[in-house]
Amino acid sequence: MLATRLSLALADGGVALPEEGRIAVFSARAGEDLSALPQDRTDIITGLYPDFRAFEGQGYTVCVAPEGRYVMSVIAVPRAKALAQGTIALASSVTDGVIIVDGAKTDGAESILKACRKRTDVSFPLSKAHGKLFWFDASSAFEDWLVEAKTTVDGFVTAPGVFSAEGVDPGSRMLADHLPTKLGANVADLGGGWGYLSARALERETVQILHLVEADRAACDCACQNVQDTRLSVHWADATTWTAPGRLDAVISNPPFHTDRAADPDLGRAFIASAARLLAPSGQFWMVANRHLPYEDTLRQHFAQVDEIAGTTKFKVLQATRPSRKRR
Numbered sequence: 001m002l003a004t005r006l007s008l009a010l011a012d013g014g015v016a017l018p019e020e021g022r023i024a025v026f027s028a029r030a031g032e033d034l035s036a037l038p039q040d041r042t043d044i045i046t047g048l049y050p051d052f053r054a055f056e057g058q059g060y061t062v063c064v065a066p067e068g069r070y071v072m073s074v075i076a077v078p079r080a081k082a083l084a085q086g087t088i089a090l091a092s093s094v095t096d097g098v099i100i101v102d103g104a105k106t107d108g109a110e111s112i113l114k115a116c117r118k119r120t121d122v123s124f125p126l127s128k129a130h131g132k133l134f135w136f137d138a139s140s141a142f143e144d145w146l147v148e149a150k151t152t153v154d155g156f157v158t159a160p161g162v163f164s165a166e167g168v169d170p171g172s173r174m175l176a177d178h179l180p181t182k183l184g185a186n187v188a189d190l191g192g193g194w195g196y197l198s199a200r201a202l203e204r205e206t207v208q209i210l211h212l213v214e215a216d217r218a219a220c221d222c223a224c225q226n227v228q229d230t231r232l233s234v235h236w237a238d239a240t241t242w243t244a245p246g247r248l249d250a251v252i253s254n255p256p257f258h259t260d261r262a263a264d265p266d267l268g269r270a271f272i273a274s275a276a277r278l279l280a281p282s283g284q285f286w287m288v289a290n291r292h293l294p295y296e297d298t299l300r301q302h303f304a305q306v307d308e309i310a311g312t313t314k315f316k317v318l319q320a321t322r323p324s325r326k327r328r
């Protein structure tokens with residue numbers, strides 16, 4: 001836990017907490033205990049909407065990018081290596097003091113520590129609770145890690161750390177290939193990522209507006225570049241609570257199935273409930289999921305009709321109609 005390691009590092013004098021000036025915390029996840037830092041001088045920097053709102057709700061100043069300069073930065077290392085390196089470089093470029101890097105071993109903390117050691121003097125790593133924490137003085141040694149964040153794959157722009165950054169997800173491709181020609185006028189893509197599914201849905205001429213709802217700000221930025229269609233409306237939001245301007249004719253989704261490392265079908269189930277809530281009575285829900293994920297019971301709780309319309313041993317494409325009114 002970041003909280004445990006951070007408290008130890010600050011308490012034993014290894015790292016001195018600056019007495020004044022702003023402190024930045026990059027990429028911390030909601031629920032992380034940051035009470036070792038003075039809340040009134042701490043900026044949380046995150047592009048993940050649910051985390052952004054959770055820290056804001058606790059009274060923190062939260063921003064999607066650094067604002068000004070900081071006397072100290074704490075980085076909760078994200079799992080994607082390119083994103084972790086980019087975050088270290090970004091923190092280094094806006095900090096005039098110590099950079100603290102913390103991560104779970106399963107999130108690649110060891111390899112980031114090795115990579116940092118090759119570039120600068122790193123103070124002793126503190127190993128505790130299946131993770132590592134180390135620190136160094138901000139320096140320009142990481143400048144080349146300031147990844148020109150965007151890369152192009154399959155003709156689309158993606159960014160480090162976004163879902164399926166290396167190319168089109170085969171499940172999404174399968175769903176897109178099975179969407180009907182007439183999808184309806186008002187459509188939403190829940191968890192739309194960098195826009196592949198939305199781009200394919202917009203090949204249908206019936207679509208008048210397509211709401212892409214996505215929690216990851218970097219993915220939203222990519223989607224805006226990838227889908228240059230005036231019918232697209234991108235919403236940086238939590239799909240489980242987002243409300244549409246009116247009832248929808250269709251919802252499409254390749255819902256998230258992980259929270260951090262752990263499989264989390266509850267998040268996918270919340271997407272299904274949201275789809276039912278957002279649809280008009282005649283509306284249709286189209287989703288793809290890994291074959292082993294148990295979504296059918298939840299679909300049947302929220303829709304009168306559920307059919308598997310395509311599948312392989314790996315994926316299934318499900319269509320659900322007649323959303324149940326009692327659950328709205």
Ligand SMILES: C[S@@+](CC[C@H](N)C(=O)[O-])C[C@H]1O[C@@H](n2cnc3c(N)ncnc32)[C@H](O)[C@@H]1O
Pocket residue numbers: 050162163164169172190191192193194195196197213214215216219237238239240253254255256257
């Ligand atoms: C399986 S990916 C599918 C992405 C995209 N539709 C595609 O086909 O490439 C699920 C997406 O849901 C996003 N996501 C996770 N939790 C979310 C939430 N609460 N609200 C909105 N989007 C969320 C993830 O960032 C990810 O981009």
